[in-house]
Amino acid sequence: MSLSFWQQRRRAQALAYDVVIVGGGIVGCSTAYWLQRHNPSLNVALVEAEALGSGASGRNAGFILQGTAADYLSDVERYGERTARRLWRFTRTSRDLMEAELRGHAFGWTSDGSLTVAGDEEEDERLRASVGRLRAAGAPVVYLEPEQTNQRLHSTGLYGGLFVTTGAVVNPLKLVHHLAAKSTADVHTHLPVKGIRWDYDDGVLLETPDQSLWSRRVVLAVGSALPSLVPALSSVVRPVRAQMLATAPAETQAIPVPVYSHRGGFYIRQEEEGHVLVGGGRHAHRRAEETDVDATTPAVQATIERYLHTHFPWTQDLPIQRRWSGTMGFSPDGRPVVGPVPGQPDSIFATGFTGHGMGYGFRMGRLLAQRITGARRPDGYELFSVSRLDEETGCPNASPRPSSSNR
Template identity: 60%
Template sequence: MTVSIWQQAQRRRAVAYDVAVVGGGIVGCSTAYWLRQRDPSLRVAIVDANSLGAGASGRNAGFVLLGTHEDYLSAIREYGERTAHRLWQFTRENRRLISELDGSTFGWREKGSLTVAGDEEEDDRLRRALPYMRAAGIPVVYLGPSETMERLHAQGFHGSLYCTTGAAVDPLRLVRYLAAESGADALTHHRVTKLHSEGGGVVLDTPRLQVKAERAVLAAGAYVPQIVPSLQQYVRPVRAQMLATHPAPDQLLSSPVYSHDGYFYARQLDGGTILAGGGRYQHRETEVGYEDATTPAVQADIERYLHTHFPWTTNLRIESRWSGTMGFSPDNRPVVGRVPNCPSCLYATGFTGHGMGYGVRMGQMLADTLVQDEPPKSYKLFTAERFQSKPSVPE
């Protein structure tokens, strides 16, 4: 892209802040919010390539679930019982923090959530996870196939785990609420192309603006490697797709549904609209990259899921279809650290489709890391130092 003399003059314009947050999604806006709580005197900017919440944070189903992207037993197998428990506690604290905000402004709904088995093997895993979850103090109940399908007005499912603390929000309104409450300057439509250290601080370059800050947080999700290429080893862009139906005449889904190992999910809004998403399982090789597009194959799988398990949706016409780019980490949990050669800049990425479950608490942790001499204990749970060798990002 060429640049005119007028744009060059604009590009030379510089602004200065105490803290610059790159990324106007749930993590970035939460970081700005908590910076104000910790030190209201800080001058903070949120810098985003688009509008606030334009990325994955404004394109998801709005689930506020506890735990990781997988069931608790699988998390124990992957991380060990102690780490799985700590991750659950982190997301439980995230849920508590959101519940203490003004939920009326972002559609807070706390009616529990259902993790539903799509086959016998998953059902067995959910049942075997139950004693571990109860030992960890997780409020959960196992529902057999009949009770699960009766509760959901569904068919073809196996058993499920009902977690009383599951909740849901309007994710875009939550992001914008946090940004407004932060008091930060929203420098939207300024794409950060690179950053570097200068005089102990950080300089962010965009095509029309240069932002200087004493400290910075890179919270651009899957787009982090486009700013710092060396961080691509920690995050891979993965596309998710969703759809929304015409409102159903009855409210039949009282709780968010997360099924088939998380490859499908659904919820019903207060007005009757059904949201459904997923369908990536059979298309993992094609559902990668940054392209914002829906595909007939994945959309057909989402519709098939709805009509198979919720036959009352068969005659609901589809009102909207969309996609969003998520950042997947090598071990499917978030990654944080210092940007290489830029010690005044932190980064956080790799939320693996669960940014709403981590985001507000993650923002608090990042803010605390910036204003304290030592990072909080929770920081070590996510640090990139856990990788002993160069990680490989999974499909």
């Protein structure tokens, strides 16, 4: 395309970069981190519409769990043993890299294990039955009987649980800031990308209200907002709301590890100052939570409180200090989706982390950094490649089935 005098002037005024990353969540910030780690001479920009971590990455529970949001047997049934295993290992590597690469004390890294707990007998059986398979996949996992589980958590009415020694928690907002600070990217916050002009002067022009940015290569890590920038990708991700609350600090530390329960329908942790953070309940209000409206609702909050007070009765007198919500991007088959922007082989996107982006994010950033700097199929790419989905419907090509996770 030829450029007029005026267009050329606009292009000249645009900030030019080797790579522009759009989205300052865990995925965008991890990509920025790995780009500088592998290629410090690259001139990288990280562009975020609001503040870093203003989306799901700064609003979540901070669980760094392995596997997907569903239980391992469900993953095996859905994706086959080989893929389930590879997904588990990908997230395990993500966790291990985080521990090895970063200074955990900067973002509250604590890895005392995690518990996936059953909410009924059937789930208990499934968890128990998955132990052998998980171990074969390399998962350091122990089954705890219901009594042991409730004793350990000072809870009541929960069933058995899987204790995974590699489970961890972080302060997710601090993590995102840490990653951005460790990268050498120019971080532009409060700069929403309003339009993208592909094929502009041999590159891509990203238009914001204040400033244009130009680059040959773009990484879109905007979570569920992807279709607003690339409508052709509207079938690969949909917004789903999640809600949480935090109590006033309890005097004792009673929940020693992060707990994921009722098929991921609830999750609870006790933060170091004693606050109990709990979320979920979406499965009881599924239709209402298929939205990108950032607001809590009395119905979901009541479901969360009921869970909290039923299973952790010692929290009943703790005032609720904060309630919040966040928007997650769900993919059609529960797995993240990565691929080239349609018609733009030099630009890529990653979305659809389906309630589990903290588990995938750091390793995914490495994959995206490798891909945008020339690797065609970095390790793990085919696990998440958009090519598995039907172009029009977004359904998996082989076995279309809706996401079964409760989170």
